[in-house]
Amino acid sequence: MKPRTKEKLYIYYRENKKCFYCKKDLLYKQISIDHFYPLSLGGTHDVFNIVSSCKKCNKIKENNLPENALDTLVNLFKKAVRDDFITGSNLDISNRELKELLLKVYRVKNISGEFIFESSNYRFYIKDNQVYKYNYVNTKM
Ligand SMILES: [Zn+2]
Incomplete structure (x- = not known):
């Protein structure tokens, strides 16, 4: 979207x-x-993956990846969570419980047309600013 x-x-x-x-x-x-x-690298229109930029910077950047891009994405994602921009879609937990879990995310697992984030216990699948699936994983293993 x-x-x-x-x-x-x-x-x-x-x-x-x-x-x-x-x-x-x-x-x-x-x-x-x-x-x-x-x-072009698999990014999405999710709110944590778009930034407002001047025309000049947008042109210079094109398809390059900024330094520490993945850390920045985690920060932008958590900011969107705090601002209640990321909600659940047909999940078995409330948005409030989900928010608590999402604020523990510490890394991007995968980006290929959709974002997958991980905390130390869960993996979250995001589409159109919504978590449509999450599962328990021990990402430390
Ligand atoms: Zn600029």
């Missing part, structure tokens, strides 16, 4: 009305949506 106004406004304010990369001040109408983990 492509970013709608709601997601665009969210990232605009999340970045404090600045370009995610060069921190230049931007008007809302000036932002370009950058897919942090490029679509």
